Amino acid sequence: MPGTRRWLLLRAGGVLFVLWASATITFFALRLVPGDPAEAILGGPGSQAGPEALEQVRREYGLDRPLAVQYLTYLGRLVSGDLGQSYSLHKPVATAIGEQLGATLTLAVCALALAWVLACALAAWSVRGGRVAWAIGSGLELVAAAVPHFWLATVLILLFSTTLGILPPVSVPGPLGVVLPALTLAVPLAGFLGQVMRESLLTAMESPFVTTARARGESEVRIFWRHTLRHAAIPAVGLSGWAFGSLISGAVVVEAVFARQGLGRSLLSAVQLRDVTLVTGIVLVVALAYTVMTLVTDVADRLVDPRTRAVAR
Amino acid sequence: MPSRRFTRPRAAAVVVAAAALLLAACTSGGTSPGQESAEPVAGGTLTYASGDAEPSCLDPHVGGNYPQALIATQYLESLVSLDEDGEVVPWLATEWSESDDGMAWEFRLRDDVTFTDGTPFDAEAVAANIAHVQDPATASSTGYLALAKIQEVVAVEDHLVRLELSAPDSALLESLSQVWVAMESPKALERSQEENCAAPVGTGPFVVDRWDRQESVTLVRNDGYTSPPADVEVPEGATLPYLDGIVWRFIPDSASRYAALQSGEVQVIDNAQPDTIVSAGDDQAIVELDAPRPGASNRIELNSGKAPFDDERVREAFIRSVDVEAGIESLFFGTAERSYSPLSSVEPLGLSEPDLFTVDTDAAARLLDEAGWTERDDEGYRVKAGERLTLDFPVSTNQSIPAEQSLFEQVQADAKTAGFEVRLHPLDLSSWYGALAENDYDLVSAPYTKVGPDVLRILYHSDSITPAPSGYFANLAQVDDPELDDLLTRAAATSRDDERASLYEQAQRIILDGSYILPLYDQQNHFLHSSSVHGLRAMPTVSTPTFAGAWLAS
Numbered sequence: 001m002p003g004t005r006r007w008l009l010l011r012a013g014g015v016l017f018v019l020w021a022s023a024t025i026t027f028f029a030l031r032l033v034p035g036d037p038a039e040a041i042l043g044g045p046g047s048q049a050g051p052e053a054l055e056q057v058r059r060e061y062g063l064d065r066p067l068a069v070q071y072l073t074y075l076g077r078l079v080s081g082d083l084g085q086s087y088s089l090h091k092p093v094a095t096a097i098g099e100q101l102g103a104t105l106t107l108a109v110c111a112l113a114l115a116w117v118l119a120c121a122l123a124a125w126s127v128r129g130g131r132v133a134w135a136i137g138s139g140l141e142l143v144a145a146a147v148p149h150f151w152l153a154t155v156l157i158l159l160f161s162t163t164l165g166i167l168p169p170v171s172v173p174g175p176l177g178v179v180l181p182a183l184t185l186a187v188p189l190a191g192f193l194g195q196v197m198r199e200s201l202l203t204a205m206e207s208p209f210v211t212t213a214r215a216r217g218e219s220e221v222r223i224f225w226r227h228t229l230r231h232a233a234i235p236a237v238g239l240s241g242w243a244f245g246s247l248i249s250g251a252v253v254v255e256a257v258f259a260r261q262g263l264g265r266s267l268l269s270a271v272q273l274r275d276v277t278l279v280t281g282i283v284l285v286v287a288l289a290y291t292v293m294t295l296v297t298d299v300a301d302r303l304v305d306p307r308t309r310a311v312a313r
Numbered sequence: 314m315p316s317r318r319f320t321r322p323r324a325a326a327v328v329v330a331a332a333a334l335l336l337a338a339c340t341s342g343g344t345s346p347g348q349e350s351a352e353p354v355a356g357g358t359l360t361y362a363s364g365d366a367e368p369s370c371l372d373p374h375v376g377g378n379y380p381q382a383l384i385a386t387q388y389l390e391s392l393v394s395l396d397e398d399g400e401v402v403p404w405l406a407t408e409w410s411e412s413d414d415g416m417a418w419e420f421r422l423r424d425d426v427t428f429t430d431g432t433p434f435d436a437e438a439v440a441a442n443i444a445h446v447q448d449p450a451t452a453s454s455t456g457y458l459a460l461a462k463i464q465e466v467v468a469v470e471d472h473l474v475r476l477e478l479s480a481p482d483s484a485l486l487e488s489l490s491q492v493w494v495a496m497e498s499p500k501a502l503e504r505s506q507e508e509n510c511a512a513p514v515g516t517g518p519f520v521v522d523r524w525d526r527q528e529s530v531t532l533v534r535n536d537g538y539t540s541p542p543a544d545v546e547v548p549e550g551a552t553l554p555y556l557d558g559i560v561w562r563f564i565p566d567s568a569s570r571y572a573a574l575q576s577g578e579v580q581v582i583d584n585a586q587p588d589t590i591v592s593a594g595d596d597q598a599i600v601e602l603d604a605p606r607p608g609a610s611n612r613i614e615l616n617s618g619k620a621p622f623d624d625e626r627v628r629e630a631f632i633r634s635v636d637v638e639a640g641i642e643s644l645f646f647g648t649a650e651r652s653y654s655p656l657s658s659v660e661p662l663g664l665s666e667p668d669l670f671t672v673d674t675d676a677a678a679r680l681l682d683e684a685g686w687t688e689r690d691d692e693g694y695r696v697k698a699g700e701r702l703t704l705d706f707p708v709s710t711n712q713s714i715p716a717e718q719s720l721f722e723q724v725q726a727d728a729k730t731a732g733f734e735v736r737l738h739p740l741d742l743s744s745w746y747g748a749l750a751e752n753d754y755d756l757v758s759a760p761y762t763k764v765g766p767d768v769l770r771i772l773y774h775s776d777s778i779t780p781a782p783s784g785y786f787a788n789l790a791q792v793d794d795p796e797l798d799d800l801l802t803r804a805a806a807t808s809r810d811d812e813r814a815s816l817y818e819q820a821q822r823i824i825l826d827g828s829y830i831l832p833l834y835d836q837q838n839h840f841l842h843s844s845s846v847h848g849l850r851a852m853p854t855v856s857t858p859t860f861a862g863a864w865l866a867s
Contacts, residue, residue: 056449169572259564
């Protein structure tokens, strides 16, 4: 299939372009914001740096060279696979990311799974419950999708930790610590997934195959799980790449509120400290994961559904 | 139609798993309040939750900010300390003397102290530490300034060290009491900065065991601890510290931090916000520790270096038109006391002048008329020669807590009535530094923590108007007064206590009378802890809590 190879090559090129663009935009965006990275490197609040110390820091990190030179040096290093040294953490960016990546991935996977559970459960319930349940279900999805993470996190802490005392308000080792953070990320995502599913659920329910199933005497629950849900889930599955991106951005808030390790929190402090190498490193990793996930979904789609192949050509 | 191969819905399995997880959660209980006991109990691990940013380096020589001071107080110790009255007391140095011309100091050192890596503490160690702070490669800022006048360090004997200065320094002992210049093992300092930042080695009650970034720093008991400061009384038969260890966590969100304290997940939190302190007041199981920071008070600086505040009348008019008192009362719920001094209330030499800050809108209006701001535009703002009376106020959202930011909004509203247009610019730290470097401000509030009144020289001597290469300068009010410069220089050089007190009093009077600053309150530093924690105290130096004598009721 030469068409497929060409398509794959194009897509791979697209991935590289996205990575280059995100590195470049991040690099310059951070430099456009006023403020001196050298000052931030030397301690930030409550500490005032002497001129010698600042000079030393500028020399050490190459901040005294022209911006274009700094950029090209940076790109050159990236191409050779070196993410550079984080000046806010006093360690290599790759090491810093490696330490935090696992926690964020765990959180994202748990949240994604939980979001699917919530979305499916709500859909199953509202499909069975008739017109009123349908309206309630779609109303809940709308609210869930609109709820901001920081607000939800606070409410969940108040409810499950302060009032009921059954879950820790901040992350603790073990599975208990991930429950509230994952739930915080999962609820809005479940709202989105549910909304997308609901549309196709509606069309699926009126499809001939559902009528056939009913005619065979299958129960409504069975019809939902076996037929309509599968049909309705396809567009929502396609959203997985997007969902991953949204989970990472949500992690910035959630990891801070629940004092959890993770890339989101690293990103937040790196931006505040103007740690350009660390910020670009994290952005690259996230962009890579995002594009790879989209690519995988597309490839899967192409293999499964011949219609998309025709379109891609 | 897609493939007909069909697996049983995996979603169902996930539902079951989630339910199991929730059930498991239900079985874990809360904590019961500890039994009160008067005798210190040894053992136990305490969890501390800091709301400050996680330090990028645990060695406070590097950089040098307050979050580093908080944690380093647990494993590093200084040559001298202060007692509760602000008197200098022995710590790693047992006695000291100043030469007649004030150009040299000799410190007699304890000869029975070793660093936790086994290196003995001696005169060479002191020399190595001062050299480390002064080495530009260390990139020290706070410590570097504190030791700026030390020119040479001589190890006279094994446990006698002489510091030779470039100029007399009346603040030397106060400077040396700060944890930013604490003593670290010279052997450990020889490691790479990356290694030393991850686990500095000192003589303190605890030792850095491990550091999981963005999670916690684990501190364990120093079993060979022998060197508490002279003002600490160790009960007979007891060995400090009582605790087996401390888990030092970073919980940036104030509500989560308090929830973690309430649920017993942590035992001590810092950066308690006014609403939290009030709500904790109703809780028998939670105790407050209020430890205002030394150095400067929190104050709004009026930039006298450019129009319109280059006119003293306009500065006074501004100060007379804003009712800070009412704002503090309503926003801080009685947790912060109004200050009328450039210095913190813990500084014995602070001068307070409440009369200069009474609200008088009539006087303000008269002063503005005199200064030529006679007209008002259709929005009610004062105008002179077609220019509106506008004040730019960059606010650091990292340094100003929400209550303080609200206070600035009230200041803005009050000033509007008088005809000032205050433009608040909430900025992140680096942008905020940037605005200051560009001289793009008329009002600003910047904290400054330092032990002793010498902080006045850093903040108000005209030398500090000259920006460092970074553009940063500490004299944000841009006070340029030769008489004040002279007072501050002489105060820093004198070795007579009474003369020093009088010089600093005169200096503060000039700063207050000149309407350069609007003092608000002390730098707030509130801690909340579980009532099961005993023996916790704040160091009288930089007000960081120390767990050397702390114990957990079982």
